Amino acid sequence: MGKFNKEVVKIEHRGRKIHGVSYMPIGEENCPFVIFSHGFNGTNADFILHSEYLATKGVGSYCFDFCGGSVNSKSDLKTTEMSVFTEKEDLCAVIETIKQWDTIDHDNIFLFGASQGGLVTALAAEEYKREIKGVLLLYPAFCIPDDWNERFPSIDSIPDSVDLWGVMLGREYFETIHDYHVFEQIGDFQQEVLIFHGDQDEIVPLKYGEKASKCYTNSKIVVFPGEGHGFSEQGTNRIVEMTYEFVIANV
Template sequence: MKKREVLVTHHGRTVYGFFYEPDAKEYPLIIMSHGYNGHKSDFEISAEYFAENGIGTVCYTFCGGSVRDESSFSTTEMTLYTEEEDLCAVLDEVLTWKQVQKDRIFLFGGSQGGFVSAMAAADRREHVKGLILLYPALCIPDNWNTRFEKEEDIPSKLEFWGMELGNKFFRTLRGLDIHTYIRQFKQPVLIMHGDQDEIVPIEYGKNAAEEYAQGKLEVFTGEIHGFTENGNRRMEAMALYFVHDVIGIGRK
């Protein structure tokens, strides 16, 4: 397994990421998207695990999606739509790599990155073989639209969980219907969600699994928002099995 830096420039900004390359001539690939104020290193252990098991993996930082982001894109300019643009740009980049099996690309996202991955999977469904969501924050529009009932209630800026958000983030949530995206994606989906999650109620995971055409929910007993080390090891094994099952490895 080899690790190298990946830079993807689009819309006047640059996404910084890492590529974990398996020791194989060709391979499936997973694009891993971090959660709110996360970083490209958040899923590094999992990315190495997948690469060591023959699956290429790209981890990256959303532009403006983290105080540790290396791009010059401001956190106050970030929205779920700019993050989707980042993910789609990464997808376009890996589609140019000769070793990647183009019909075996998976999106993987945690929390807010799960929401963004669900959007991108629908909009780029012709290129996405399957979708893996960890405690996906599908509650984001509900939460903020409830807090700011009227558009004039939205502040120009707001510091939230250590990161400053701009007016655009909240305005673009008005009318954003995740169910529209869910209904458009017909490929297999694996959702893993802790039953003690106080940030994103597990009902969001349950409802999404039922609404997806091929959705499956794995409940992680005792896990909160962001899995423990043991939970992550279980998640990795389930995700690997999911990928193998979808692409037909191990079937007789």
């Protein structure tokens, strides 16, 4: 197994600072590269297993905390200042930064997003159709606008803050996705898309992953029997292996 360097890398944009960690294989020049985006209330640490495995195989990666994306985030912003679209800004800033690194293969940059980070990843990929080689989505939360528009059907019904699973969200989070139709915003990305989804997911129903897969020209969905929102150790290990296989197959 190859050796790698792990390093904290901070990225500044729009007056805020992103905390992230890079995993770079030692002795590999122009390596393929994966940018990992965590889900709601997650952190960069959610992808340590993935990144270390890839790095030992000659694939670099960057995992970061979305600004305001978690009560445990080391990046700037409060959770009440975060929205799907501030997270998209963060990911776009990461992509722009990674594109400048001279140690990676700029023709082989991949995006991996989980849950809310999967939604954000899909939206960002539409803006970087020529720069991104492929996209992996783990139970992408394309249900977010539907869920909240059902709960708050009008702008006037949106409260100033909502406590969701111990995370305080601000009004902007809900206003910016009000009457937002995800499936009208994705699908132009022409490169390979691989979607992972469990058939027991109670947070993001499987139908959203299946519908997303049909939006893309080159996509595949892999359904994991018995897996929910957050995979078992066995399921996660398979995701790690399939991520590497996906990158190598598309390089």
